Amino acid sequence: MQTSVIFDYPGAHVDMNTQMSMTLEVTAETREELITRLYETSFPAVARFIRKQGGTLEEAKDLFQDGIVIYYEQVVRGSTKILSGESQYLMGIVRHLWSRRFNEIMKLEPLPPGVTPLEDDRQHHPSINALTKFLRESGQKCMDLLQAFYYDKISMDKVAEKFGFASARSATVQKYKCLEKIRDNVKKNLMSYEDFFE
Amino acid sequence: MRISLNRIKSIEDHLLKKNSSDEAVIFEAKLILDPGLEKDTIAQQLAYDVIHLCGQDQLRSEIARVEKTIFHSPRYKGFQKLIQSIFN
Numbered sequence: 324m325q326t327s328v329i330f331d332y333p334g335a336h337v338d339m340n341t342q343m344s345m346t347l348e349v350t351a352e353t354r355e356e357l358i359t360r361l362y363e364t365s366f367p368a369v370a371r372f373i374r375k376q377g378g379t380l381e382e383a384k385d386l387f388q389d390g391i392v393i394y395y396e397q398v399v400r401g402s403t404k405i406l407s408g409e410s411q412y413l414m415g416i417v418r419h420l421w422s423r424r425f426n427e428i429m430k431l432e433p434l435p436p437g438v439t440p441l442e443d444d445r446q447h448h449p450s451i452n453a454l455t456k457f458l459r460e461s462g463q464k465c466m467d468l469l470q471a472f473y474y475d476k477i478s479m480d481k482v483a484e485k486f487g488f489a490s491a492r493s494a495t496v497q498k499y500k501c502l503e504k505i506r507d508n509v510k511k512n513l514m515s516y517e518d519f520f521e
Numbered sequence: 522m523r524i525s526l527n528r529i530k531s532i533e534d535h536l537l538k539k540n541s542s543d544e545a546v547i548f549e550a551k552l553i554l555d556p557g558l559e560k561d562t563i564a565q566q567l568a569y570d571v572i573h574l575c576g577q578d579q580l581r582s583e584i585a586r587v588e589k590t591i592f593h594s595p596r597y598k599g600f601q602k603l604i605q606s607i608f609n
Binding site: 354355358359362363366367370371374379380384388391392395396454455458459466469470473474475496499500502503505506507509510 | 525526529530533560561564565567568569571572573574575576577578579580581583584585586587588590591597600603604607608
């Protein structure tokens with residue numbers, strides 16, 4: 324039988340529903356510890372790999388940052404079954420990112436003079452970026468609450484505790500109020516709003 | 522919970538696939554009959570996308586902060602030497 328990894332740093336909550344799956348709940352306070360530990364335990368191996376492939380320290384740092392984001396999202400979502408150490412898992416992500424980047428470079432032909440290379444998706448949607456900035460500035464408390472639930476996947480009981488609500492029920496009501504506010508702001512502020520409805 | 526919040530919840534159940542197959546069929550029917558519901562559903566999906574981007578931005582800024590510390594603070598001298606030796 325395969326063995327699962329135990330996350331044993333302070334604040335980590337491991338819920339093992341079965342031998343094959345686990346979810347991880349990381350609070351904002353412990354996230355810094357998680358990131359620091361990942362650098363200490365996993366970055367040297369990643370650096371060696373990137374160096375061996377002919378890459379630079381900057382590329383290693385860049386891919387490692389992306390790797391942590393993917394790792395975090397997969398693990399907090401509980402959609403990943405981690406069957407080996409987290410370092411090996413993170414290394415697997417970085418290897419994949421490196422090969423994807425390498426293949427992209429190999430496939431790309433030089434652009435004709437005067438043609439600007441494509442930016443990432445978010446730069447294609449300046450209205451989304453502007454909206455994100457506006458929403459963050461106009462309602463930080465609501466955004467924090469929504470991020471805690473929808474991005475960090477923190478349970479409603481913990482959200483209630485963290486944001487000072489009497490119960491998970493009242494935190495849930497507030498969550499829907501905040502979502503309504505954000506949704507209405509999306510409607511009001513998205514410049515290309517009509518595009519989404521045609 | 523007030524009616525508008527119940528509406529948000531039902532859209533959420535649909536978008537995050539939390540409803541049963543019967544509820545999903547009813548919701549699909551409502552979408553056809555109520556153009557306002559369709560607009561709200563699209564806007565709510567965009568709201569989730571924005572929340573995700575904000576969450577990701579915050580995580581990235583925390584990672585960058587940790588990276589700066591670990592590569593520049595004297596506390597991590599051993600780590601810095603190790604990484605330097607790999608690229609030298």
